[in-house]
Structure formats: C-alpha cells, structure tokens
Amino acid sequence: MDGMDEIVQEFVVESHENLDQLDRDLVALEQSPGSRDLLSSIFRTIHTIKGTSGFLAFGRLESVAHVGENLLSRLRDGVQQMTPETTDVLLAMVDVIRDLLETIERTGAEGEVPVDAVVARVTAVIEDTSAPAGAPAPAEPEPTLVEVPAAPAKKPARKRAPRAAAKKTAAAEAAAAEVTAVVAEPAPAVEVPAEIPAAVAALEPEPGEAPVRRSATESSIRVDVDLLDSLMRLVGELVLTRNQVVRSAATQSDVALIRATQRLNLITTELQESVMKTRMQPIDNLWSKLPRVVRDLSAQLGKQVVLEMHGKETELDRTLLEAVKDPLTHLVRNAVDHGVETPDVRTAAGKAATGVLGLKAYHEGGHVVVEVTDDGAGIDPDKVGDVALKRGLVTKDQLDRMRRDEILDLLFRAGFSTAAQVTNVSGRGVGMDVVRTNIEKIGGTVDVESTVGEGTTWRLTIPLTLAIVQALTVECAGERYAIPQVAVHELVSVDTSGPGVEYVAGAPVYRLRGRLLPLVRMDEALGVAGGKHDGPVFLAVVQADGRRFGMVVDRVLNTEEIVVKPLSSRLKGAGVYAGATILGDGRVALILDVQAVARRTQLGAEAVAAVEAESLDKEASGATDTVRLLVASVGDRRVAVPLDSVTRLEDFPLTAVEHVGHREVVQYRGEIMPLVRLGRLLGSYDETQGESLPVVVYSERGRSVALAVDRIIDIIDGNVDARSDLDDAGLIGSAVIQKKVTEMLDVRQAILAADPRFFEAADARVGAEV
C-alpha cells in the first residue's frame, strides 16, 4: 500500500510540474498557432497523465485527459485549427485536471470534482469542427521533404516513441500508420505547415525545448528538501570548524599542517557553494505561472498585453522563490490592471494597442533584481499625493516638501490604493504595503519608478539566499549583534557629547546633511543596560518599513558573511530578531530584525518627521511673523521664550533660594517671588550645579515669577508659531533655531507651575486697584 502511495505522490508532483509547463505552452500556442513543437509537447503531457491515471484507476482524471488528448491530436494533426475558443477550452481542461490532482494529493482519491461539464465542452469543440473538416486528408506526398531520416535522435526518445504511438487515439493512429512524413501544400487558411505523426514529431531535432527537457529530467534526480536543508546545516558547521582550524593553524609552523589547512579551506568554500547551488532554482519556476495570469486577466479586463520575459534562468534559493511568489504575482496583476491602458486609450495616446509587460531578472552585487515593467499610463505623483492627503497618510506641509520618489514611495504605505474603482483584481485593500512587508521579511527591498505616459517599473531586490547574509557586526552593552547589511545605508561616527545630537521632546535626533534623523539607542530598544553614553559612538543609518533612522551602537566591528541559524520558536515572542549566527570565535550573536525594531520605535520617528516637516516649512516660508526669542539651555535641551514675556534676566546665588511649603522662592525687590526650575518642569533632571542660578523674571501687573534655567544662550529673531503634535508637558512645540532643535516654552503653563494663582490673582488685583 505504501508503495502505491508513493507512486501516486510521484505522479501528483510530476503532473503539477507538467501542468505549469502546459499553461505556458497553451498561452504561447495562441500566439503561434502553428507550432507543432508546442502541440506535441502539450499532447505528450496530457497523454502521460491519461496513461498514468488509467493505470492508477483515476477514472475521472482519465476521462478528462482522454477528451483533451483527442482534441489535441486533432490540433496537432492539423485536422482542427487553434482558436481563442480552443485555448479557453484547453485551459479549462487543465484547470479541472489541476483540481483533480489537488484532491488526489489531499485525500488520495478523486473525490467529487465535477468533470462532465468540461468533457462536454471539449467534445463540443471537437464536434463543431469535425463535420466540415472531415478526416485528415494529407495532400500529395512530397518525397523531398521526408523528415524521418533527419531523426537519428537520442535513444531514450526513440524508445518512448513506439510506446506513445501504441497508445494513440483512433484519430492519431490513422495518421501514425503513414510513417513517411508528409508536408501539406501551403494552403493559405491552414497554418500548420507539416503533417507529421507524433512519433516523428517527438524525434524532431529542432531547437524546440521538448526533447531537451526530456533529457534534462533523465540527468537529474528528485531529492527531499529536508535532506538539502540538513546538508546546508552541516556545511554551515563545517565552515565554522574550518574557520577555527585555520585560525589555530596560523600559529603553527608545521608545513604539512598548513598545507592541509589551505586545502581544507578551499574545499570547504567550494563545497559550500555547491551545496548552496543545490537549493537554487531558476526564477522561471515562478514565472511559468504568469503568462496564464496575464492572459486571463487581460482578457477579463478587455486589454491586450504581451508578456516578455528576460533572464528566466536566473537562480534563487527555493525558500526565497516561494516567498517572492505572491508579491511578484501581485505586481504583475497590478501592472495589467492599473498599468496597461485599454486598447482605445492606448491608440488615442499614440501607442500600440497592445501593451508590453516586461519581466526581467538579473544578478547585481550579491542580489537578484527582478523588474516588472509596463509601458502603460505611468503613475502620476500628483494623484498619489492627493490620495495620500485624502487618506490622511501625510499632511499638506509634508507633501509639499517631498521629492518625487518620496511621493511614489507613499504607494507602499498601509491603507493606500490609487484605484479609483475597486476592481476584483487589485485594490482590495491588500496593496503594495503587503508586497513591501513580504519582501522586507526576506531581507529584500522594493521600489518603484514611473514616468507619466510612458510606464512604470517595479524593482524587487532579493538576497540570493536566506542561509548566508552579509551582515554588519556591532557591539552594544558588551554583546555583539549582527545587522543585515541590506538594511544599512551608511555608518556615521558621532560624539554624543559633542554637537550633532539634539533632542526633540526628549527623543534624540541627529542632523545628517541638513535633515533630522531620528535616533534609536540600541541598548534602549533592546532594554539592556550598559550601553555607551558618552564619547564617540556609531550610527548605523538604516531604512526599514519605509522609515529611516539611526541606530546608536557602541562600536562597529566588522562586515562579514554570516550563516543564519533559525531562532528557537520559543524565542519568537521577543520579536526583534531575525535569527542567530555563530561568530568566528564560536560565540552566538543575535541577528537584529531592523524592520521590527523600526516598528517598535515607530512613534518616535513619526514625531520627529512631524517636527522636521514643521521646521523645514518654517525655514522655507520665512514669511511668518518673527519675534525675538530668548534662548536658554535647560539640562541638555534648548528652550526658547518669547522675549516680550521676559521682564528681566537675573542671576541669584543658590543660597538665596528659600522654601515656602514645598515651593521654592527668592526675595526680589522686597517681594517674595515664586521660583520654578524649568529643568524639573520639563523633566530633565541633570541640572548643572553652578554657584548661581540664572533666572528669567516674568512680571505682570505687579506680580512676578522666576523661571530658572541653566544658562542663557542668546537672543535671536525667531518664530513662535512652531506648533507640532508633540504634546510634551510645558512645551508648545519645537523649531530649528540656529540649526539646533529648540523647544518653545509654554510660558503660561510654566508660570502656573510656579504660582497656580498667578493669573487670577493678577486679574483680581487689577480689579481691586481700579
């Protein structure tokens, strides 16, 4: 019984592969209806399925394959012509076969998949044409064109031929009887140039793919993926052991040992490459499904689209191939749906009625690039901007200062869909954001370029393999971590105590080439203590989830290739690691999932983005009212107070500060003046302890309060309109003043903190005095 199951399993796997080929062949056949090569290939596949299903007693499958075979043999023999209708029927037949195979795979039996309808359709197509066409009537034999001698083909193919012939249907048998090949007179209506029985067609040594593929199957074997995975793991271990051996051998003087080590080194590298190759599959495995997708979709939408593929042989790790499948299909569907215009629109625009959808794959710098290009209408950044505004993804200000590519990048934001009409093809809410998430999950990137009226190119950059990645090793709080190189844009060395690092609402930012870069301290992101807080540190500028931020690490150690080890499922909960690796010294290091870190720290980044939008906007407009501002430092922050709310600047010795209840006060001009330390109010507690206390005195109608700062910095012309969503206690927003982020003090609130009854008391007194 087990043996039987295995046969069924083999059959299902093999048939699935053949069906993909079939889909592609059928679509290609529609383009070149006369290709006997394609017809023979399709015929053989269906014939094999029919034969095996009969042997395995899958009656339904056999009946479908049987009528399909009948139709195909008529097409192949030129009895019947290829029409779009025939293609439809054949594709429908393939779909039913696929359904049947899936049911068999799942349950081991055929189940209740309905087959009668499709059998009837195929039969109808056959009968439709069989009456007028009549029996195959080969024209006068042309002895000069006999092709049989031209077939001293490969032995395996010859062996198969008689068997195939023996099982042939009645119609084919009649033709097969004439072993001499005959060529029909080139009749204008009949596009089939030759009438060669299948047995001979199979042997044709033309550059057609069919015979080549056969021999390829014979030179390969099926291997369980688990076995390959375990090979890959073992090689990973071997690489590490090799590293250790090489390191210790370097200190030895034994020549034989050193020579052996060198050989070990080379062989290991070669072995690693070879094993990696076993997991590689051509991207064609994925693409082969797309012609069918494009055909069906364009037919459904009333569009004309041809699919051009370049670089099908480009290879990718099979796990990656699987991961890219859905995003790529989505992009292709999207290109047909939104990219390519309808024929009349295209003609009106002076383009060919038929749109071209291009798929291109190639290697570039250790990555595989896959491009999906259409020559359609292109994406209008203005429209994208409008939609983003409407959806509330950006503010008007933000939009105005965005570069073109940044606007197009909005397409990848969650909740974005430009389709004016939601079709059942795309625009169902799952959009480009899912594409981006899925591609970033495997360490890849996706971007888009578009020219209005000319077309759009979506570009996926995918790592060659998941098992080995280029990574930056860094140190944080005494531990080493790996950051996948693809996420790292640049490294910047920064002195935390020096200029450069500023704070917006308590969140650190760095001004990199004029733009604010939100900083994420790696030790804080990971919740570990002991990170470096002074002196030079490094910023790894990373981009993930559409955001750019600087990851603050203590030290950058190296860039190296690391072998990714999956993390135990028990640790998935931590959520910020993409895996673990073993470093050269044998210690385990965690691989950071930059995307997840970005998500964890999303809020900070958004706040900074908002502030940046504000500040740049202010810098740009410059026309708004400027006022004089007093700038003071409080802890590590800069705070600005409108100068017109400042009465005097005073400097009190620390000893002058006295306490009334739990409040601090100073004596000032014979009055008791409440004092509030802005540092405490704003929540930065590291006050500088000087001998004296600089204060800003604010007076209104005879009452005064003192706002203590660390140091008065300057009085400048600035702008108090800076308002942002930063809802930090005591502040009304931030602005960039003298290229530094400066926070605007909410004076009223500061005063109330010092003297809760300041305003009402003042008001009351005014009333009393009048």
Place this chain on the structure above:
Amino acid sequence: MAVRQYATFEVDGQYFGVDVARVQEVFRHHDRTPVPLAPPTVAGLINLRGEVIPAIDVRIRMGLPRRTDGDPMNVVVRDGDEVVSLLVDTIGDVAEADDAAVEPPPTTITGPARDLILGAIPQEGRLLLLLDVSRAVDVNAGDGSREDALA
C-alpha cells in the same frame, strides 16, 4: 513492570529526574549569549557544535531564587524537534526506578513548580521529582505562570 532510568540533578536543594531517553548530553559551563526582550526564563543562547540552542534556567522557570554562586550545569534535552538546554545546579547519578514506584506529586509543592512535576519516586531517603520536560522548556508559559504566582 518497566524499569526506567532517570538522569538526576539538583536545583535549589531539590532532587529532580528526567527520563534518560530525552537527555542528549550533559556538560559543564558554556558561554551564553543573553537574549534581550526574551522571557526571563531564557538564560541565553548556546552554540552546541554549530547548532544554536536556547538555555532555560530551571530555577527561574520554577520561581525559585536566582543562582548566586557557581556556574550552572547544562542538561541538554530534546523536546520534539527542538533541543534545549536546562540550567541546573549540580548533576547527580543515573537513577533506576520501576514505573510502579511513581507516586503522585507531593501536595507540598507550590507555585509554578507544581505544574512541572509529573510524579515523585522515593529514593534512598530522598524524593526524586520527575520533571515534565515539555512544560519546563515552554518559556512563554513559564513567564505567564510566574506572573500568576506574583499576582
């Protein structure tokens, strides 16, 4: 009656046993890489001949006080497809016991440890507590029950 062998070890003065069939190996101190943001039961990751495996601190898993002196021992166990190291205080001998000798866990065991004990076997004046490996290595549940215990 089936006689089983148990690998034994001590944690905080208590005597535990695990079916030897589930124990892959036992070794002394090993470098561990801490895993920030992971549940506290996870003591770190270990490179076991090229395989990265998590180490679970049995003390923390059972809600016992942290180890203050000496390095823990690693008892590497298999749970399904996964290999996990249990950090314990000291390693004991292999004990043999008849299945019939297994008694229900003593009612005196409280806290998170209670769910981790399959049964007890009286042995030379001591009680050998049989550890439920699958539960012991379930770090996420461990975290939860710890919170329950504190609440």
